Amino acid sequence: MDNAIPIIQQLHELRSVRPLVHNITNMVVMNNTANALLAIGASPVMAHDKQEIKEVVSLSNALVINIGTISQDVADSMLIAAEHASNIGCPWILDPVGAGISTLRNEVLENLLKLQPTVIRGNASEINALYNFEQVSSKGVDSTTSSLSALARGKALQKKQKAIVCISGEVDYIISETEIIEIHNGNPMMTLVTGLGCTSSALIGAFLGLRQDPFAAATAGVACLSLAGELAYHKAIGPGTLQLHLYDTLYNLSEEDIRNNLKAKHYAYTF
Template identity: 65%
Template structure:
């Protein structure tokens, strides 16, 4: 798979796709910079009056429910429904799933609109699977990623989306196979929104519109490896953040082939 990811990153940089993000206040700047660094072009449009127009010209749509409002929720539903109607791939990040009935009700509606990929941490994936109220710490996971593997497989079967679970080991689950990505760094947990960044990079790779599972694997793998390489000489979360952009921008085929630690399994 490493060679395939090298090819996908090259294709992404050549394509320079527009990625439409309806995302949260906390991560907008980080997400935009990461997308630019990897070779995509970000746009953040939230008004319900124009989301259809932007989906029309985008390679993919990213919906991240981190900082909700009634108006943004409506725009998310309009954008997701339109993306499904025109065949635009889209990725759902259920940030904070389970922290309130309002959030859960919106997520119930969004998953019915056919996300191409769902990405969250372990607590979010478990809460999304049964729409329970969660005991997680806000948007942080209280569980290791492997604890959500069963919930992730159930979500995949229920909605047909590729499911990504972030954690010490990242899992990407499809109908007939799953992948482990064992790159990353514990220092990444000290920078806000890197899970959201992974979601945005998945959106960038989905813009290739060829193989959603492989594109989800590429998005997760590129962010995890870039974080690992950036953390190697970072002195803390501040330097990790700016080094991450540089690493994404400079990430090479040799680094991907040498340092990626991924394994594919069949169900």
């Protein structure tokens, strides 16, 4: 099957449905996340107070939890939201920003993992840490290892959690119980723009909001961000204009863009 077809179909439906995506997310990237969701065709809501969390989750098509700027109050809201989402069948994605760098993060992540995320997306260092909660070689929230080096841990994490696992890097990997998709789009300059991994998680949340196949949704979210970043790079003169052109590219991303530029490999595997 042409790897572009399900992405094109989902993007068309997303722009028609405009799913509401609830984000409890990184304060550093909240505005970027909202703008990217609007550009792709979704509707963002950013609600963090635990007094309204359940009501907002109930109204939403998907939930995004990103622990980038974690505090105990925000962690409490995340746990309430994730538990309620799991109870009512609302799909949700966990972005374990900085996994392995502190006891607080690891404890929060252990509790969130018990609440059955639909999708987990992180860089190689975060996925490695998330699998066993050991300290890993990292530089803040940046990965110091390649996405390929985390593939075995990603497969093991998928098996353990029964969630779709996405590993971001030079090559992006999307892992299900029986399938892997590799996305070979993107550009190294994307690493110089704050929070594009967080944006990828938010876009996955948008496609999860269609309430279809989580593996296809994760693939579409990762592919659209990486492809948009690559196309935006060709118009940019540096990180600032890359971000500027990224939103415009997401907004204008077309069937032709996806068919002509998507570089993806799809294969079955057994663990």
